[in-house]
Amino acid sequence: MSYKDHNSEIYPDNLPNEWYKEAFSIWYKVVYSHRNVKEAQKQVKFLASLIPISLSTKILDLCCGYGRHIRFLSKLSNFVVGVDLSSELLTQARAQNENLAEFICADVRSLPFHENSFDIVLSLFTSFGYFYTDEENYNHLKNLASVLKCKGYFVLDYFNPNKVKLSKKHSSTKKVNDLIIREVKWLDDKNNRINKNVTIEDIKGNILKSYIETVKIYEFSQIEEMLIKCGIIVQDVYGDYSGSEFTNKSPRLIIIARKYA
Numbered sequence: 001m002s003y004k005d006h007n008s009e010i011y012p013d014n015l016p017n018e019w020y021k022e023a024f025s026i027w028y029k030v031v032y033s034h035r036n037v038k039e040a041q042k043q044v045k046f047l048a049s050l051i052p053i054s055l056s057t058k059i060l061d062l063c064c065g066y067g068r069h070i071r072f073l074s075k076l077s078n079f080v081v082g083v084d085l086s087s088e089l090l091t092q093a094r095a096q097n098e099n100l101a102e103f104i105c106a107d108v109r110s111l112p113f114h115e116n117s118f119d120i121v122l123s124l125f126t127s128f129g130y131f132y133t134d135e136e137n138y139n140h141l142k143n144l145a146s147v148l149k150c151k152g153y154f155v156l157d158y159f160n161p162n163k164v165k166l167s168k169k170h171s172s173t174k175k176v177n178d179l180i181i182r183e184v185k186w187l188d189d190k191n192n193r194i195n196k197n198v199t200i201e202d203i204k205g206n207i208l209k210s211y212i213e214t215v216k217i218y219e220f221s222q223i224e225e226m227l228i229k230c231g232i233i234v235q236d237v238y239g240d241y242s243g244s245e246f247t248n249k250s251p252r253l254i255i256i257a258r259k260y261a
């Protein structure tokens with residue numbers, strides 16, 4: 001990856017091709033310390049109030065990360081599977097959820113399941129829009145739709161595109177334990193993406209990790225259109241995990257949808 005120095009801030013010249021293979025590592029919990037188990041518990045409680053779940057319900061947590069939702073999902077069902085591409089996060093997930101669920105290292109583009117395997121597929125905390133082409137992002141949805149049973153539920157928790165589009169170039173620094181996390185976030189209008197450069201330093205200023213995150217900004221209507229092509233119909237839309245209406249100012253775009261074909 002090549003970097004260019006502008007006004008002492010670091011911006012990447014070229015975004016890495018498969019950035020998501022670098023970005024999600026043992027540092028995830030530190031960088032996203034606010035996206036924790038407590039938050040996951042509230043989210044699962046909210047989803048379980050909307051979607052019927054019994055002990056025999058087959059649930060796929062796609063892009064499960066370190067499995068923060070799985071410990072609560074596995075209290076509701078005996079058939080919970082977590083899939084993620086990051087072996088480092090899966091190691092953490094297995095350690096924290098021993099015997100509670102099955103964890104599989106796989107890519108969303110080639111899921112190792114038969115068609116119609118799951119009653120519920122979850123995609124939580126902006127795990128969609130990672131690929132550079134619309135075709136690949138659409139294929140992500142098509143793949144998950146194929147492993148979902150007819151009448152099964154799909155939940156997509158994505159950022160609010162209206163809010164993200166108003167983002168200004170923004171730098172921030174925070175201290176978590178003995179680590180300094182520096183983030184530079186910027187909107188790429190041309191490609192309709194929100195980009196972030198994250199650098200993790202120790203207290204002596206040694207860089208432990210530096211990586212890019214880049215996510216395509218889709219409007220709700222664009223996602224809905226792609227879902228319809230995959231045989232999935234949007235049933236409800238919320239703006240947060242308290243069940244608030246989705247508006248331009250909502251923190252999240254939470255889509256509850258069902259496969260009809």
Ligand SMILES: C[S@@+](CC[C@H](N)C(=O)[O-])C[C@H]1O[C@@H](n2cnc3c(N)ncnc32)[C@H](O)[C@@H]1O
Pocket residue numbers: 020021024035062063064065066068083084085086089106107108109123124125126127130
């Ligand atoms: C923003 S994190 C969300 C993790 C988790 N859902 C949560 O709420 O903490 C996105 C996750 O997607 C995974 N991921 C990224 N690209 C993937 C791919 N192509 N196939 C499978 N998982 C992928 C990452 O490893 C990461 O764990």
